[in-house]
Amino acid sequence: MTSVRTGAAPVSADPAHVRRTASSGLKITALATGFVMATLDVTVVNVAGATIQRDLDTTLTQLTWIVDGYVLTFASMLMLAGGLAGRIGAKTVYLWGMGVFFLASLACALAPSADVLIAARLAQSAGAALFMPSSLSLLVLSFPDKRRRTRMLGLWSAIVATSSGLGPTVGGVVVSAFGWESIFLLNLPIGAIGMLMTHRYIAAADSRTTKLAVPGHLVWIVALAAVSFALIEGPQLGWTAGPVLAACAAMTVAAVLLTVRERRATHPVMPWRLFRTPGFSGANLVGFLLFNFALFGSTFMLGLNFQHARGAAAFQAGLELLPMTVFFPVANIVYSRLSARFSNGALLTLFLLIAGVASLTMVTISSSTPYWVLALAVGIANIGAGIISPGMTAALVDAAGPDNANVAGSVLNADRQIGSLVGIAAMGAVLHASSDWNHGAAVSFLAVGTAYLLAALGAWQLIARFERPTTRSTAL
Template identity: 50%
Template structure:
């Protein structure tokens, strides 16, 4: 995408936009927040519904992991390609296509009668989410040319997404406890249809840039991630020395190495290689990967742990997870308030260290550990992640500069999804055959603490931007 096009998308400049189709700011915001709300809630409610789904559909643990990771796999793998498609064919067209795919796939999830059908439907959901996610923020910034109104709408949009992220487990618990697990997917139908109708009527199109998508590089990345996911998820159940697992592991290495070689030789790589020569940019991406590795792996474990080890209902599990899930939202608010005074880098180091220590405090969790102690430690860790994530984003975007702002943002989003994908798979490994759920929980908290500690060390050594302060 040209720098002029990037400027139009980021700043919301009216140049190159079609005439405003009318409708108040609230209608535009609702149209473009609908997709993010569905995708955000779907990424968290499934952790509460997982136990019921496993029991009622008679799933192996690896199949349950695929239900979680299948969605993240296609979503993460196709994010960068979807951004190119939005540039090539128009953001509004791709947004509407993604919403339609997501709604149809949600209906298929809700009607699934066995594990393979649910897994395939979840993967198609991920395709839909990948299509509408990059386009939604582009359309949002373009819909509000006035800088003050745009800032306000982006802030409201972020608040809506953060709120539903926190409420996801509660929504899942209520739905599963009252209407059954299928309802968590059927809820997407009215939300998605309303979003499609509002977007068609009130959101203006952005003219296509006719940029040729990098199909080969994206295809190699998708194949590599599919093979890696199969290796990590099926390894514990099929055996690490089984032929399918060995072949998939070898295929993952071949595809990912080929991707690196192809990108180094390409005149137009997916991500400009000069960015990765910047140690701050590379380290910030690794920090983003580790943050989501620990966070999403931990959420996956907690939803299952509360129901299987503590014996609570899905509804009560959702209620018990709410204090833990509010942490990221509070951390975001604290960052906005104090980052000008303390500097993003200092906040990031402190936040990651706090998250690591809080996770390590649960290494001795047992059946005598009270709920309040579990909730407090996880809540503090998640607060640290909520405080650190925007600081990490700030450092990465500052290192990339205005020229590469759009591609840097897309790379970070995809990379964080990869972290969540591998984190869920890794926690799935330690939960597959533990002697007890408490042993699995202790291993999971150890993994989380290591991730956050490693991220803090990376920040300390390599992230050099983001220390500008104002008083």
């Protein structure tokens, strides 16, 4: 007896649709691998911090440099990397960055001392700076349709967030089983797969005869290095110590030189004209205060708090962080559906408020605070952050336009990494100055909650108020 099927065939049965979906998945995976490695290293190192301190006999200041030195080089080179991508092609620079990161990760795993590890981390972050802006640029060029690009941004963010969310747990497992060196060896298979898939599935982007503002970039690097030195060494040496005051003076001189140079330059380091667009400025404000001041600053603090204040081993600390981060990638995927119904400005404002209020509930943290209360508060904040991440990126891309994708990605990532640099250094300073670990955590949560609320105000004033009403489809 022959069965009869009625109705139209499902869309997923269409061979062309299946091929298009498979192609999109391969492209997204290839472009996410770089981001996965970069974010994985930040979160995993947070959990491995106590083990690195013990095995390499490092101070808290050296540990902060292991984390923040990475961010420093990353942030200072991002604008230069964006210029290189425009000049010689985003795909080429992306593959260069992946190769440098691959080799530097191996050097990190073999480092015999804290100083060598810090140097290898600087090289690692130089590679990350090369591929990060190119990743966003290639994604925009690969998906020119705005609706499809928005969905891909949600999926792209979810892949990255999954690695970030699982990073502490994976880090705790591998550190406990194989030592801290293994967290850097994780990058080797990921990097190899990413380079092969990018070479095979990502089309080369056109290069342009863009002149690189090398002098401006050098001054930019000096300014960021001076800020980092002052923030990291200040708590250890004292804020009035000669080296710290010298760093502050260098930062001031570099800032003045950069300002004068940018006002006169034909090819400025920063695309100031884009900041005239409220949505572009708003997305960068959210990027600084959320990613990474609040998010990575709090993760750095919690990784140490669990191990020092609560006596957890690296493996246990990783497991305890999992409930706080596991919903982050799920929220990235949920964003794709919410973005079909609500504007980016409305979503950013609402979920930044939720993250801020959740974080501020922990300003009374003490040794008697139950773990589940802490996990619930941070988990809710991270759910909000999971919606905010792709929403912020989509708002930036919409404001900048596809033609400015390279430079927009560079600016956003530089802004985010400066936020991370300041956030981690600030948390390190708070912990160094606090009477105990719980007092340091309370002050940190106050700073994080305030940052989220300030970002919510910025999102409302600069993004939501200027968005044009549009008819949004509910279909994905």
